[in-house]
Amino acid sequence: MILHEPGPLLLTLLLAASTTVILLVLGTPLAWWLTVTRSRLKPVVEAVTALPLVLPPTVLGFYLLVVMSPASPVGKLWVEATGEALTFSFSGLVAASVVYSLPFMVQPLASAFKTVGRAPMEAAASLRASPLNAFFTVAVPLSAQGFLTAVVLTFAHTVGEFGVVLMVGGNIPGRTKVVSIAVYEHVETLRYAEAHALSAGLALFAFCVLSIVYSFNRGFSVHVR
Amino acid sequence: MSADVLSLRMQLSYPRLALDVREELSLSGVTALFGPSGSGKSTLLRLIAGLETPRAGRIALGAAVWFDSRRGVNAPAHLRSVGFMFQDSRLFDHLSVRGNLEFADKRSARDAPGIAWQDVVATLDLEDLLERRSRSLSGGERQRVALARSLLSRPRLLMLDEPLSALDDKRKAEILPYLQRVPRHFGIPTIFVSHALDEIVQLAGSILVLAEGRVQAYGPTAEIVERLDLQPVTGRLEAGVLAPARVSGHDPRLALTHVDLDGQLLKMPIVRRLAVGEKIRLRIPARDVAVALSKPRGVSIRNVLAATIERIAVDDDSAFAEVFMTLRSARIRARLTRDAVEELRLTAGMPVFALIKSVSFDRRIV
Numbered sequence: 178m179i180l181h182e183p184g185p186l187l188l189t190l191l192l193a194a195s196t197t198v199i200l201l202v203l204g205t206p207l208a209w210w211l212t213v214t215r216s217r218l219k220p221v222v223e224a225v226t227a228l229p230l231v232l233p234p235t236v237l238g239f240y241l242l243v244v245m246s247p248a249s250p251v252g253k254l255w256v257e258a259t260g261e262a263l264t265f266s267f268s269g270l271v272a273a274s275v276v277y278s279l280p281f282m283v284q285p286l287a288s289a290f291k292t293v294g295r296a297p298m299e300a301a302a303s304l305r306a307s308p309l310n311a312f313f314t315v316a317v318p319l320s321a322q323g324f325l326t327a328v329v330l331t332f333a334h335t336v337g338e339f340g341v342v343l344m345v346g347g348n349i350p351g352r353t354k355v356v357s358i359a360v361y362e363h364v365e366t367l368r369y370a371e372a373h374a375l376s377a378g379l380a381l382f383a384f385c386v387l388s389i390v391y392s393f394n395r396g397f398s399v400h401v402r
Numbered sequence: 403m404s405a406d407v408l409s410l411r412m413q414l415s416y417p418r419l420a421l422d423v424r425e426e427l428s429l430s431g432v433t434a435l436f437g438p439s440g441s442g443k444s445t446l447l448r449l450i451a452g453l454e455t456p457r458a459g460r461i462a463l464g465a466a467v468w469f470d471s472r473r474g475v476n477a478p479a480h481l482r483s484v485g486f487m488f489q490d491s492r493l494f495d496h497l498s499v500r501g502n503l504e505f506a507d508k509r510s511a512r513d514a515p516g517i518a519w520q521d522v523v524a525t526l527d528l529e530d531l532l533e534r535r536s537r538s539l540s541g542g543e544r545q546r547v548a549l550a551r552s553l554l555s556r557p558r559l560l561m562l563d564e565p566l567s568a569l570d571d572k573r574k575a576e577i578l579p580y581l582q583r584v585p586r587h588f589g590i591p592t593i594f595v596s597h598a599l600d601e602i603v604q605l606a607g608s609i610l611v612l613a614e615g616r617v618q619a620y621g622p623t624a625e626i627v628e629r630l631d632l633q634p635v636t637g638r639l640e641a642g643v644l645a646p647a648r649v650s651g652h653d654p655r656l657a658l659t660h661v662d663l664d665g666q667l668l669k670m671p672i673v674r675r676l677a678v679g680e681k682i683r684l685r686i687p688a689r690d691v692a693v694a695l696s697k698p699r700g701v702s703i704r705n706v707l708a709a710t711i712e713r714i715a716v717d718d719d720s721a722f723a724e725v726f727m728t729l730r731s732a733r734i735r736a737r738l739t740r741d742a743v744e745e746l747r748l749t750a751g752m753p754v755f756a757l758i759k760s761v762s763f764d765r766r767i768v
Contacts, residue, residue: 296492299453302479303486304555305509311480314505318496 183351185359186378192267192355193335196274200282200331203275208286209312230280234340241273241345265347270355273345274335281330289323290316329390333383406430406558406591412449412459412469414615421445421456421615429463429559429591434606434623436596442615443595444489447561450593451486452479463559485557485590489564491548493536499547500532506554517556517588525587526550526580542573546580553588560585560592566601574601581605603627603644603685627685628735642687645732649680664729666707668758691736692757693725695746705758709734713750716740727756734758 183191211223229237245263246252255263263269293316301311317324339357346353348362356379363372408427414420421442427433435443448454450461452468455476461469468477493502507519523529526546531539539547545565552560565581566574582605585592596602602609602623609626611618619626624644650662652672659676661668661684668684676682697706709727716723723743725736734756738748748754 296488296490297494299479300486300488300492300494301505302453303451303484304506304551305480306505307480308478315494315496319494321496 185354185356185375188267188351188353189336189355189357189379192270192274193332195271196278196335197282197328197332199271199275200278201328204279204282204286204327204331208283209290209316211283211287212290226283227280229277234277234338235344237277238273238341238344241276241341245269245272245345264345265349265353267346267352270342270346270353273341274338277338277341278331278334281334282327285323285327285330286320289320289326292323293319325390325393329386333386336379336383406464408450408559409460409462410446410450412456412461414445414449414454414456416445419445419615421449423612423615423617425610425617425620427593427610427620429593431607432585432592432594432605434594434596434602434609435612436599436602436609437612437618439597441612443597443612444563446612447486447563447593447595450482450559451484451561452477452482453486483556483558485552485555485560487545487548487552487560487562487565489568491541491544491568493539493544493547493551495535495537497536498532499528499534499536499539502536502547502551503528503532503554506551510554510556516590517553519554521588522550522553525583540573541569542576545569545577549580549584553584553590557590560590562592562594564595564597566596566598578604599627600685603683624683628733642685642690643733643735645684645686645734647682647684647732649676649678649682651678652676663707664732666729668705668707686734686758688724688735688737690759691734693727693736693738693742693746693748694755694757697755698757701757703757703759707734707756707758709754709756711748711750711752711754714743714748716743727754 207222207226211219211226242264243249244251245255247256247262247264252263255261255268259268261268263272297315297319298308298311301315302308306314337357339361342353342355342358343361346355346358348354348358354362356375360372360375360379363369363375406429408429410427411424413422419440419442423442423446435446437443445454449456450468456469456471458471459469460467460471463483466483467473467475468482469475493499494505497505503519503523523532526549528546528550531543531547536544536547549562549565562581566577569577578601581594584590594602594605606623608621609623610620611626624646627642627644645663647661647663647668649659650667651660652658652674653660653669654672657672658669659672661670661682663684670684692703694706697708707729709729712726712728712733714723714725721739721741723738723740725738725743725748727734727736736756742748
């Protein structure tokens, strides 16, 4: 536990931030691989990456629950390593979000990398830049807008997720009770004032973030493809 | 700089190109890689630079082996000392001109002799462009920056892949002087890809002719341009000679430049940038040369040179014959009909007059 009993709003932001950082680290090499590979596995990997876009959150959540349960090998390993079950924990929520938001990180990045293309990378190689060096000094800066899109979408999508969270995390205050769950609970229990406060706060937050992004990037839009 | 040997032996088969090249290039000055489009010129450069991999073979520059399929050697592009200037310049648009140059500068061996930042910037006239965004440059400016950037990677070999093809004639004329100056000034052996003969005769000391993925000829520019057997291969390469000449003066009133060719006077449309006394090469296409037995009078052709027939090559399958003549040391070549050769009874050793149309001196190729 990072903080003592964080409220739903803080928990949501923590979840979205952790998910985004983890996906940035995992999704960037994956997106690059998808852009440059000639492997026959590419369509398979692409399909797996896009799966969270089409599956109902309940299906995804169900399988994540199965994999994370302490009875499964993965869940068991986690319990042995951390002494805590992955299901109904914040860590489990992060893991589930990483899977669920994967396409929102990978697809904008892959499309940005594709736009950059081979040409500048060849130029960089001819100027003695190693592939890794060329990636960070040429491909990444030229894909800056793609990175921004990917980060914003991943963050926003994680903030807005509901079904998977409910399946994997349940509704434990301070651990897994994020805003979307809290709003649901408030509505269920007919506490509309609280529901309003949270919902309006979230809507305002999303609006501000997107406005700032758009004003920094005139003529460029935030969407998945 | 001593002449490095670029040893090429490679095979490759792509759906539309089968490349099989075995050649030892003695690299000094500018070598042109010439051939029709689709002949594999650019692919050959890319193979040398390590941007593509041949199926089999060996690529070495001097003692440095870059590729050897038998020994499993395949140096990645960034470890080969090749400066590559692309047709489309490929500047990094997220960097300024200075940033682009620094990208190369800080990654290359700064202790390599001969190439200093200041010298490169001055030679390519880039002082005023340094702080510009590369996106805001014109096509010609982009190519100048690209050339400077390649130089600052301090390569042992500079390769220019059709650097002029994306530019219009005006921009070409802007860039050409830089391309002429740079290899000599910095002493870097240069390979230059082009399918335009007029560019090559201005820039290159030797030519490698490529067609359908194979080397058709390799040798000094003047020699190759003269060779008859290359005609079908080179397509746009017209048979002719490259004659060394000297500018003897200008006639501004008639807009003519006077040229001394082996002690005889030639007049051509004025090229003001040529200095009196400057040595130039004239390209004289064989089909713009006629032959007369005596000095003609009342003829509009201004350039009449006394010459001696050296030999006559007759092609029995066509209507034409090639007549090779010498002045004192310079050679001239005429493409005549076999009919004319028979009627004038032309034979080797015969003194004749070569009639050259003034217009056949293309000012761009000087």
